[in-house]
Amino acid sequence: MMEKKFIYSILYDYYKELLKDNQANIIDLYYNQDYSLSEIAEDMNISRQGVHDALKRAEKSLTDFEDKIKLFYKYEKYQKAAEKIIKLTAEIDDEKYKETVKQIRNEAGKIINEG
Amino acid sequence: MMEKKFIYSILYDYYKELLKDNQANIIDLYYNQDYSLSEIAEDMNISRQGVHDALKRAEKSLTDFEDKIKLFYKYEKYQKAAEKIIKLTAEIDDEKYKETVKQIRNEAGKIINEG
Numbered sequence: 001m002m003e004k005k006f007i008y009s010i011l012y013d014y015y016k017e018l019l020k021d022n023q024a025n026i027i028d029l030y031y032n033q034d035y036s037l038s039e040i041a042e043d044m045n046i047s048r049q050g051v052h053d054a055l056k057r058a059e060k061s062l063t064d065f066e067d068k069i070k071l072f073y074k075y076e077k078y079q080k081a082a083e084k085i086i087k088l089t090a091e092i093d094d095e096k097y098k099e100t101v102k103q104i105r106n107e108a109g110k111i112i113n114e115g
Numbered sequence: 116m117m118e119k120k121f122i123y124s125i126l127y128d129y130y131k132e133l134l135k136d137n138q139a140n141i142i143d144l145y146y147n148q149d150y151s152l153s154e155i156a157e158d159m160n161i162s163r164q165g166v167h168d169a170l171k172r173a174e175k176s177l178t179d180f181e182d183k184i185k186l187f188y189k190y191e192k193y194q195k196a197a198e199k200i201i202k203l204t205a206e207i208d209d210e211k212y213k214e215t216v217k218q219i220r221n222e223a224g225k226i227i228n229e230g
Contacts (some may be wrong), residue, residue, distance in 0.1 A: 017183035068132035
């Protein structure tokens with residue numbers, strides 16, 4: 001079970017463009033920059049309760065997006081497959097296939113590094 | 116340049132869950148099932164102009180989603196990398212690495228088959 005904070009940070013990375021500006025801002029301040037609700041309230045000049053409610057709505061939006069389009073779930077799968085490919089290539093320790101193995105790793109690396 | 120019809124069919128597959136029900140329905144009828152605007156209008160009991168406007172809005176939503184979260188773009192990249200990996204493994208034609216190559220292909224196949 002992943003930590004809640006970590007989950008929302010990741011979902012924010014994937015879906016921030018779909019959030020309303022103020023919701024994106026609140027998620028970022030709370031989950032990435034460790035602001036308290038009161039600090040955000042002061043910063044945005046709204047009530048603490050208002051921040052709390054907007055945060056809950058933003059969290060729900062993020063989990064709804066993931067339920068619907070599963071970007072994080074799918075990407076995790078692709079990444080695991082690519083990592084496994086890189087691991088498997090280590091078994092082909094052969095001068096003859098050195099260049100091919102290098103290219104396979106390079107392709108797998110594209111999948112891993114382009115979240 | 117991909118055909119417009121093909122693009123919206125694909126974007127629909129990725130993002131239909133984010134569309135309003137009637138928009139999803141119209142895109143599906145028009146782009147996947149080849150209904151005309153008039154046929155959709157009759158089917159949904161709204162005006163042809165109403166269907167046209169809803170279709171344009173739905174198309175815009177789909178391209179906006181893609182602009183924002185790039186699911187199709189990213190997946191195409193991953194898929195190309197995975198296909199290239201499979202192609203590269205053909206160069207390792209060696210009994211010694213048969214099982215490893217099989218596993219690499221299997222992992223790459225997971226990326227290709229899970230759009």
